[in-house]
Amino acid sequence: MSVKIAFEEVTQVYGDTGKGGGTRALEHFSLEIAERNFVCLLGPSGCGKSTVLNLAAGFEKPSGGSVLIDGKTVTGPGRDRGMVFQEPLLLPWRNVIENVMLGPCLAGWPKVEALAQARHYLRLTGLERFERHASYELSGGMRQRVALARAWIGEPPVLLMDEPFGALDAQTRLVMQELLLEIWEQTRTTVLFVTHDVDEALFLGDRVVVMSASPGRVLLDLAVDLPRPRTEEILTSPRFADAKRRCLRLIGEESRRAFGHLEGDGI
Template sequence: MNTDLALPDYREQTPEVAARFSRLVERPVALQVSHLTKKFETPRGIITALDDVSFSVHKRELLSVIGPSGCGKSTLVRILAGLESPTSGELRVYGEPVSGPGADRGMVFQGYTLFPWRTVKENVMFGPQMSGTPTYIADSEAREWIELVGLSKFENAYPHQLSGGMKQRVAIARALANQPRVLFMDEPFGALDAQTRCQMQSYLLEIWKNVDITIVFITHDLDEAVFLSDRILVLEANPGRVNEVVQVPVPRPRSSTQIFDPTFLGVRKHIDNLIHPPGQEQKEAPVLRHAISDPDVV
């Protein structure tokens, strides 16, 4: 994809898009992260993975987090989900302080993490059953979530009988069945082929449109971040710090044809420049040879 063409300033907005962002910031703050720092002790000393990270996410917003390798994306989302503790800083969900896992937050990983001995419906039922929901209610609600992700015909199938995209839809349904207020997704489509990944992005937007949920989406894919998001949190690396929070002025509803739109390309180029500043010296890749050099092979 050629992004060297003259592209519009990504901050240019139509009145409709400006109104959308105005409505966004008027919503309640669903997630507030304040001065979050995470340090790890290693044999070579203390490593700072995240340094003084602060940002907020509004109700029903879809915010992506992106950055270069080593910026702490996965560490950040694990802290937000309560799976790790920060060294310092504060996390609040709808104003309430968070110190560990909770039903108000759901998590979808890159791996499918489904129980192989349970059917699709039984996987989706698991969370509500563990929280004390009667089986007949959990069964009924699971069917509704399975229908939402388009897998009603497969509710009695086992994970090994499903494709990768279908497994991830089950994982999303299982997370939503617990009715979290915020859903964290850690590169959930990273293991899928390109075609399935595009389909899953569209599925996610459709699900998000129909469910009262706020989403924080971790990705390394620039196109994916722009296509999905209201805003994009761009992190610096070593240590992970907030570089910029970028508004995405691409109109909604989104479609795959928009990836060729000048506005889409303008946002993408701006984020790419944040992650890989122009003129930044790139390390040369090592040359590995496992055969005699052939001048006819280039």
């Protein structure tokens, strides 16, 4: 398949860069993601996972290197990329279907078309009975399902997800993961998914990319050799356990290295 997203020797520095100053979030970060792939980013806290997403979304520009979508340099946000954040970020004065329709309405879609598409994605996310509910009347998992429907309604070829299920309880989280995979199997959107959870990454991804401690770079690019469609039974399979041990060992080493640097700085 063709390359959909490419990071080429990306460096990202925050703060005053004079005389070598500033904080280096990413350094020599290179990664290619094929069209229709589901790739999960793992790594210790502060390794630059969210920075990678922000660069792909066009919210930031790299200090060095290039970020490309379909071979074209990312210069800012675009309708070809959807984003799902850690929090649903729903507008409380709009009901469920109005929140889902927001993007198409701002883009000038005919209302009839926007409404039909919104209802389609509410059906896929199991929320068709709640379209007239206010966001504050929904559970956390239901609000995140609204956020998923809102991100998918424009059918962007790329979906960027920043720990969208991190605040959910374990059972709701698994249900959301299964729901996400069901929709992805139908749409085959290219997904770049950031998580701290190794189980989640291996359950969802075609590939799991493990990043180093800050400044972030790619340490491991692991093809997940697990059959699809995936159900919770796969979490106890020997192949899953082997891949999990490999990822945990590497993340643990990087976390200890990062902690050692902090101790060396007197923190």
